[in-house]
Amino acid sequence: MNKEFLFDLLSTGSVSGNEAQIEKKIYDYMQDRADLVTVDELGNVTAALNPEADFKVLLAGHADEIGLMVTSVGGDGTLAVTNIGGIYTTTYPGHKVRIHTKNGVIYGAVANSRDTAKNGDLKASDLRIDIGAKDKEDALQYVDLGDTVTFDTDVRELLNNRITGRALDDRIGAFIVMEALGEAKKKGASVGCYAAATTGEETTGNGAFFTASRVKPNVAVAVDVTYTSDNCGISEALTGDIAVGKGPVLCNNPSVHKKLNLILRDCAKKLGMEVQTEAANGHTGTDGDTMHLTGIGVPFALVSIPLRYMHNPDEVGSLDDIQNCIDLLAEFFAACSEGMDLKPF
Ligand SMILES: [Zn+2]
Known part of the structure; x- marks a missing residue:
């Protein structure tokens, strides 16, 4: 192969x-x-x-x-999202992500807090992605509504010919x-x-x-x-x-x-x-x-x-x-x- x-x-x-x-x-x-x-x-x-x-x-x-899709941008420049396919919402907070835009990848971090971590009923619409933007206008220079989002992870080789990704x-x-x-x-x-x-x-x-x-x-x-x-x-x-x-x-x-x-x-x-x-x-x-x-x-x-x-x-x-x-x-x-x-x- x-x-x-x-x-x-x-x-x-x-x-x-x-x-x-x-x-x-x-x-x-x-x-x-x-x-x-x-x-x-x-x-x-x-x-x-x-x-x-x-x-x-x-x-x-x-x-x-599977992944996420940007639905809106808050006044603080963070991105709100919905799920695309069967995600586990709780795997996202605290994780780095990639926003796939028409001009290439923009990186982000999914906001996390004590409240988020304790929320057993977390929904995709509760997630916020911090791309480092100063405000909404700044974020919208780089990201369009409808852009898709994946975890910022790649494939790695494990023991015994196994892989993770x-x-x-x-x-x-x-x-x-x-x-x-x-x-x-x-x-x-x-x-x-x-x-x-x-x-x-x-x-x-x-x-x-x-x-x-x-x-x-x-x-x-x-x-x-x-x-x-x-x-x-x-x-x-x-x-x-x-x-x-x-x-x-x-x-x-x-x-x-x-x-x-x-x-x-x-x-x-x-x-x-x-x-x-x-x-x-x-x-x-x-x-x-x-x-x-x-x-x-x-x-x-x-x-x-x-x-x-x-x-x-x-x-x-x-x-x-x-x-x-x-x-x-x-x-x-x-x-x-x-x-x-x-x-x-
Ligand atoms: Zn499948």
Whole structure:
């Protein structure tokens, strides 16, 4: 895997609705790794191998991240915000942030106080960002209402090939689908292979809708992150026994296609790779749900990377899991064929 490119993506601001910068990087990166690379009006980048083939397999990883958006500026020059996606409001006070403006990044500190720290019911609208401005007029010279905000954190390497950073969810997914497409080429995949870095997953799901509606895949795989039970947070009884470093996670739920899961399992077996299994009741909460209901209906699977501390400023995942996911999905591309029978009986 190209770790340098992965870390570049993880250092790029891409709050839902403001993904152009990260999508452009992916667009450029894929130029000599695919037969065709396209971008649509939302900024969804789709790379394809064998675009002339009738049978199409689409992998999607979302390139957007959660964050904040500037809603107003106070007389004292501090910024008020709303949330974009499912943030944990209490992770923001006392933290440095980046405001992504049309002229580049402006830095800020999120105000904190004893009262704020003790407020168990803190809302995004309670947060104030201090950018050093003298007053409202001063702040508005640099920041526009609607500018997006991310934590001022980047990726760092931890022990045992693990990494920590902001919004591995789901920039690692966008990275994985693109790397898998590159590997599928080497494996001689014969179907139409498509890898998409989608926009808007954390908010509207519009990116997956645009992408799948236009590609019209026969089969789709959403590549995202999932909660683990190996640390504080999620109980094993809720979704399954999932740990960082133990391999890609396949999802069982009412809409994930069981035959696709079997094919993915066979691919893992062929590679001598362990996979983990999670359960979900109802929707997966991923681009898979959206792609599934486009066109005449699309059978889909969900392949996830185990992730600790999801939607926090410093999530933790494993480079080994990322590499295994790339290998698994490249193998899956090669295992798909026009004659695939996905009917259950
Ligand atoms: Zn996600």
